[in-house]
Amino acid sequence: MATTNSAEPTRRDFLYIATAATGAVGAGFAAWPFIHQMNPDASALALSTTEVDISAIQPGQIVTVKFRGKAMFVRRRTKGEIDAARKDDTAALPDPAKDADRVKPGKDEWLIVSGVCTHLGCTPVGTAGGRGDFDGWFCPCHGSHYDTSGRIRKGPAPLNLPVPEYQFTSDTVVLITDLKNA
Amino acid sequence: MAGHSTYQPQNAIAKWLERRLPIISMMHGQAVAFPTPRNLNYFWTFGAIAMFMLITMILTGIVLVMHYTPHTSLAFNSVEHIMRDVNYGWLIRNLHQNGASLFFIAVYMHILRGLYFGSYKEPREVLWILGVLIFLLMMATAFMGYVLPWGQMSFWGATVITNLFSAFPIVGDPVVSWLWGGFSVDNPTLNRFFALHYLLPFMILGVVVLHIWALHVSGNGNPTGVEVKSEQDTLPFHPYYTIKDLFAVAVFFIFFLIFVFYMPMFFNHPDNNIEANPLVTPAHIVPEWYFLPFYAILRAVPDKLGGVLAMFGAIAVMFILPWLDTSKIRSMTYRPIAKVFFWLFVVACVALGYLGAAPAEGLYVVFSRIFMAIYFGYFVFLFVIGLVEKPKPLPNSITESVLS
Amino acid sequence: MFTQTKSRVRTFLAAATLAIGAVAAATPALASGDVVHIERQKWSFSGAFGTYDKAQLQRGFKVYKEVCSACHGMGLVSFRNLVQSGGPEFSEAQVKALIKEAGYETLDGPNDQGEMFKRPSRLSDRLPSPFPNPEAARAANNGAYPPDFSMIAKARAVAGSYPGSFLVDGLTLYAEHGPDYIYNLITGYKDAPKGHECADGLNYNDKFLSGTCIAMAAPISDDQVTYEDGSKQTVDQYARDVSAFLNWAAEPKLNERKQIGFLTLLFLTVLAGLLYLTTRKLWSGIKH
DSSP: OSSSOSHHHHHHHHHHHHHHHHHHHHHHHHHHHHHTTOOOOOHHHHTTTTEOOOOOTTTEEEEEEEETTTEEEEEOOOHHOOOOOOOHHGGGGSOOOOOOSOOTOOOOOOOOOOOOOTTTSSOOOOSTTTTTEEEEEOOOOOOOEEESOEEEEESOOOSSOOOOOEEESSSEEEEEEEEOOO | OOOOOOOOOOHHHHHHHHHOOOOHHHHHIIISSSSTTEEEEEEHHHHHHHHHHHHHHHHHHHHTTHHHHHHHTHHHHHHHHHHHHTTTHHHHHHHHHHHHHHHHHHHHHHHHHHTTTTTTSSSHHHHHHHHHHHHHHHHHHHHHHHHHTTHHHHHHHHHHHHHHGGTTTTTTHHHHHHTTTTSSSSHHHHHHHHHHHHHHHHHHHHHHHHHHHHHHOOOOOOOTTTOOOSSEEEEEOOOOOHHHHHHHHHHHHHHHHHHHHTTEEEEEEEOSSSBBBBBOOSSSSSOOOHHHHHHHHOOOOOOOSHHHHHHHHHHHHHHHHHHOOSSSOOGGGOHHHHHHHHHHHHHHHHHHHHHHOOSSSHHHHHHHHHHHHHHHHHHHHHHHHHOOOOOOOOSHHHHHHOOO | HHHHHHHHHHHHHHHHHHHHHHHHHHHHHHHHHOOOOOOOOTTOSTTTTOOOOOHHHHHHHHHHHHHHGGGGOTTTTBGGGSSSSSOOOOHHHHHHHHHHTTTHHHHOOOTTTOEEEEEOOOOSOOOOOSSSSHHHHHHHTTTTOOOOSSSSSHOOOOOOOOOOOOHHHHTTTOHHHHHHHHHHHHHOOOOOOTOOOOOOOOOETTTTTTSSSESSSOOTTTTSSOOSOOOOSSSHHHHHHHHHHHHHOOOOOHHHHHHHHHHHOOOOOOOOHHHHHHHHHHHTTTOO
């Protein structure tokens, strides 16, 4: 059809292409609100810090608090537990980390780690007697063992329990502010 | 009409699929090569516009359900949560809320076009009846959707409309408490309305498929009302009507989005921004505008049961319209007398709409009765006039009318 | 064909106008009977390009906080909203200071002893309500419930005083019924004319939607709230500012909405134009 008049079809084709392209761009933009609405909303983002009162926690006790809808462990470690963690700094660790780097300076007693197993997201058990082979935590879902520093020692989990960003706002109050991928 | 497909599978995969599920050639026959009268005017684009509105409503509706909570103590706040916190929630909710009104505008134009050009006549009776069914389902869906935000108008609208059924003797009261799931509009009512409000749009979609199927059996009507006689009378649906319809859809969406972005509360009633309170009735209970003509008819009849019957009758009469209109001529263009009454009917519909929002007292009621008489009179008139009216001469074919 | 379509559209519009006109003309007395007359005001946020005036919203919030909030809650608005763009846009530090200074407290709990307790409000908290529930609010206000203010600007409206005014409102993008009403109400207190005196505990106000007697006494007087930006400290200015603030509380996304709206409509107009040209090109040479 294009042989008789070469100028006409080009202009016509250009118009068609421009219209189709504009329509496609519009559809792309229109899709964004429908996708973005599933992201965390303003009220969810605003709730993203948690304050923990640690004054009542006894040595050896683990308290589970909720941070952004998931578990966060606050553990007041005994002298023996700290020593065990320090001693294992040099052991063969799947995810090497020093215990001293996982607590705040001068606050060796307080271990604060995510309560989400790095395998598939279950909450490891920390009840006395059920803390696994390394006296830390034991994940019942697929048998991962964590030590008293929250480091992975045995089982399918690939990484240590991550340490969130937090600060001591006073001697008895901890403010947890952020956790990557949480 | 259908099956005009010239589609030939080109590659191996298409050929493979064609022998197992000939969906491409079917779509090609129905949506590409489908022969469509060449003389359709812009009133014929409202079908496509309504289709786009239905899709818009379903998409935004599914998104809203992701954030909405159907519980009497949480529903109102969850809608405000969507408006305030959810990313683009305000946009999606405004699209849905105003979309309902714009959907009805498109469908009303579609219906008026059908009435003017006699689209309900042989051989399109089933096509028409399916359309009326879609309209009924839309009304039910819109009514239940309006209840979900759980504002004052939601609650009292639901109370008044469900109470309509109490007008029926003996079964009335049991039916009403069955609808409510209790002794008043309450949480069970909200929950079932929510469930049905999600279900009905998909039923509408299903009936729309049947509607289009029926359309593709009989083929489109056209402004002359003269049936297609040769291939010369038609054009392939794509690209001629796909592009034209898209243009009309774009224009309609500009109109639609002006409300969404600049007057999102235009169709809404301020009282619906107050959370439902079963102890306080708002001063003026008004349904959504698209129900107003029917609401006016309801109130025009002094008897409770009579009013309810008249209101349902106003819709029911549409189902039998193909057999009420005795004229063989489809298009009002060639019916000089009937045409006048058609416009009178349109005036009556608009006037009833106005009166439905006015208080039910004094002159308003008198006018409601007059226009109600015109509304129903139109159908009686179509029966009588068809037997005596002398139509203008029809063109021999679509092509002839186009070329003249 | 096109002219025929046009003439049909014209007939349709004429019919519609005729219908409305006929009914309207025949019932003027009924239509404008007891409608409250609301003077429409100028707002920075009206029209297609109107946006909130940040300074005005800040002043309006001050009026709300120091006057209205004694009785009227704002349960759907959070402190963080005061910070977000398109609102009063206080800084986070300002809002935190404000919480401290005003001593806002939020009910939280239960704590480890199983008890509910009050703690200083955080940014993520809603503005605390003056009463724990509507019943308590009623009890403290002679049985009259001071409505929550989160949505009040959208929950009150007086239509125009002539029939069909909604069509004119639509054509002019007029959507400020709410703030107009609030402004009129606050400035509408006056001495009752003879024969219209209100019962004890009620106050005459001919802008009130539900009758001319309102339970709320004139809420504010000149110089009651101190403005730091040098704006006039009059009832008129207070009413204007707080109405704007309440409109923001009900429509916090208005700025964003109009901005996105403009771009969207601009785009859609271009697309419609291209589709029109395509349609014309396609149909050129085809009689229809």
